[in-house]
């Protein structure tokens with residue numbers, strides 16, 4: 001009975017564009033797997049038929065999580081690693097998703113996490129450079145606007161940086177935008193796809209509502225409130241959790257969706273597009289080296305970075321507010337490694 005439910009779940013994922021039926025060998029490593037995001041995301045990855053092996057690493061607790069998840073009756077294998085076992089966790093991984101690091105408490109910005117998370121991400125980047133330099137890497141650890149440049153700078157130092165293979169995971173902003181607009185319109189979010197560009201914190205998050213049929217007629221106070229809710233959706237969860245953490249379950253869902261998109265593209269499916277924070281030429285001339293926009297994924301990672309498209313006057317203002325903050329966050333990450 002439960003086996004039937006699992007396979008029904010897998011086929012639901014398939015039918016919702018969360019997976020496809022092609023199957024090849026795809027080993028995914030999760031670093032920070034015993035945490036609030038790591039656990040539900042690893043469970044969802046275990047139920048994704050495209051994942052063939054899961055390697056779960058955390059400084060503590062991942063072997064237990066792995067033993068638990070490994071009983072789910074899908075075809076993939078699961079192994080847990082902790083402490084100094086990073087080499088074994090990473091060897092052979094084709095995709096590495098990283099939710100390692102501390103989450104916010106009420107009153108903190110994502111940038112307040114920099115002091116703790118920058119060195120965690122730097123150290124993990126050094127290990128990835130050594131043991132899995134060809135893997136596609138998705139960074140969830142905040143502040144994403146700075147941790148992605150940190151990761152890139154380490155890989156550059158080690159001579160293994162490939163800009164097509166490094167991604168900041170901004171999928172949760174897209175998931176929220178679709179859900180929140182769906183609520184306003186009493187529409188099913190599965191039919192709503194909102195492009196969100198920029199970065200992943202506060203005003204650097206720029207939703208392009210004018211580009212969706214359901215969003216373009218949201219105006220005035222309703223528009224302002226919707227944009228604010230998308231930009232500060234993370235704070236809503238941080239406050240509701242009252243000091244015990246930030247979004248974990250919705251992020252687990254978003255991270256698993258992003259991983260599934262990477263694998264579908266690696267497996268040769270065409271037209272797989274996700275907004276994600278990558279090294280991007282779009283606003284480089286304005287000092288913004290990394291930017292999230294709709295990225296077409298391919299067998300080697302980034303295939304094509306799409307421009308932001310036509311913007312309403314409000315969106316032009318949002319972008320104007322985004323770029324200087326984003327430039328500062330990126331520089332802070334780059335300087336951390338270069339210093």
Ligand SMILES: NC(=O)C1=CN([C@@H]2O[C@H](COP(=O)(O)OP(=O)(O)OC[C@H]3O[C@@H](n4cnc5c(N)ncnc54)[C@H](O)[C@@H]3O)[C@@H](O)[C@H]2O)C=CC1
Pocket residue numbers: 031032033034035036037038057058059060099100101102103104113117120123124139140141142143144169170171172173200245246247248251
């Ligand atoms: N990109 C996004 O949209 C989002 C990002 N986040 C961020 O994700 C990160 C993780 O959040 P949670 O899972 O809620 O935190 P958590 O504290 O529940 O879990 C973090 C895990 O990382 C592990 N860890 C710490 N240092 C490590 C290292 N060197 N190697 C491997 N694992 C290590 C910890 O042991 C812990 O299990 C935070 O920085 C948070 O701000 C959270 C939500 C959304």
Ligand SMILES: O=C([O-])CC(=O)C(=O)O
Pocket residue numbers: 103104110142172233234235237238246247
């Ligand atoms: O708000 C936070 O700190 C966690 C996060 O990035 C999000 O939920 O978007």
